Amino acid sequence: MSSGVEADIALDAAVVLSLGMNRVLGRTAGLAGRGAEALAALAAGRAEARAAALAEAESYDQALRQVLERNARIEALAETREKLDAEVALPEPLRPEEQPIEELTAWCAATDQALDGAERRLSERLAAQVAAEIFAVPGGAEGLRADLGAPAPEPTENETYANETYRTLERVLARLLPDATADDRTAVAEAARLLAGIGSPEEAEGVITEVRLRVGEANRRTEELRARERRRAAERDAAEQAEAERQYVLGSITSAFEEMGYEVQDGFETLTAGEEGAVVLSRGSWPDHSVRLRVDDAAQVRAAMVRTAPARSEDDRRLDVEREREWCEAFEAARERLGEAGVRSEVTWRLAPGVRELPVSDGARQTGTRSAQRERSREREK
Template identity: 65%
Template structure:
């Protein structure tokens, strides 16, 4: 073991699943509860089939992430269906607990096809709504302008042809475009409904196509931004889980843990570990966003004697034993670790921390002024 160490860490697929389901559904029962059951099942299986689990770990992690991505898309489609009032069937959400990676991948493949079909059906529903609205409005406007019903010899066949062409074009509009974009497309579609000649109608249909392309482009960009934001939020949930688990593990081992969530950034979180009998030593631990833990023991002041250096080695050995014990506890919480670098106790002098940790309450500016005046 070592007083300085780096270790790669990875969350078990069951933990990723549980955190992801909690994020999608809130911290309640249902899928999130079943995700917790999957975590417990994985922990029980670990002792019996660790080698097989490790061989499958990468595959399982990827499959779980794929399931979470599709569940998020499914939720978005359900929201769009509710907004448009469409009677469109959506695939049933998966209850992932107990599913193998192959079963998860099979569900993803089947669900992709079903969601694509549902999105097309939603687009067709929106297209029919818009076309019916604009043609109804155009016909009503014509009757109002003339003060009489439309003439029986009106070119109904031409109108039907324009409406059918318009519906085909409108069916390309993604169902979740923003309201402003939908309104802009509808305005252009209304001009097509009011066109006096086939040539004029075709020219307006071209404008409708262009507006749909622009609207779809913005919608796809927004989807990508939302997916990136969701991935970042999911990663932060995982970082927080690791920090919380590390904090709990070392607290149970008798350490005081400082920092944590207060020092959590987008890329890392830093912890400072101390013990009651360690007035001159502490351990600084950094949890990197990319899945790595770095830790090193430090001194509050330089070692000045051989006794100080012997004490350093003793503290380093204590820390080494605690780190191994913490790794076992973290494994039980679904956080695997593989040491990639270590420095044995006593190999080099301990570095001095840049700042001495303040153990008492921080003095206010007024209190510090009074102290200087004494």
């Protein structure tokens, strides 16, 4: 990249935490209070105050993430409840609005207990539905209660063995996770259905063992599905965080250069998908020059000075060197301003002024070509 500079970007921990809290709290501008306090303490050189503010920000960020995890579990159980058509109470999701950490932590603890109980009741409801499907034939479910919470009738001497078998089946089925897939539920039901034709205790024990194995397999697959969903959620969160960080860096750079008197325009003359995060810097005193600057994933910034019109003389080339020096000084001044905003940068590559001829921007080439054509056309008309 001719007449340019590349620098690695590292965001201060206070900025990273603040951006994450902003997303949870639904904010799109500025830094969350606790992160802003840590950043202000950093700028003022108050190390002890910064450490305290940063620790508080980390604790609050963790509490917010715990709330989000519970909210996601509430949503998942609500979907399961709807599929099972079950009347099971669930706590309402919490919308974080700067509640104290203690309040958030207490809500999470109470919600965990409520959700554990709700999941257990949903599993019992699922077990009852599976059992009802299996023993829906007349006389086939005499020992199996549709309502697992109802008391069992006193069995006769002849019913003792059958009732004991069915109670064992109830306990095994109640271990099936409520969000097991329809295929897994069918597999469990097919195994349990064999109990209707048992002829000996040994056969019954074999059927119960098979049901237990299928419930275990179903639960394993359900846990795998849950883990995949958690991974997808984490990937979405990471992508949103990365975009928030990129936008913060780009916004900080824009503000820094605007404060220094530069005009900042989004994008290049021809903006492609690979050029997102690009800006063009210009000045009123630079009629023939501008700077292309791009932020790559909030991890690197690249910039290069270009000409907006081709150089036609040695004076133009001497002016190029002068403008390059101005740009280098401006970039160093901007780095200081960015540091105050929690955006640290380390220059990894730099091209000294005058080493290479400045490239001409694509738009300038097109404009220059059209100007030349018009000039030639006027000459022919004379």
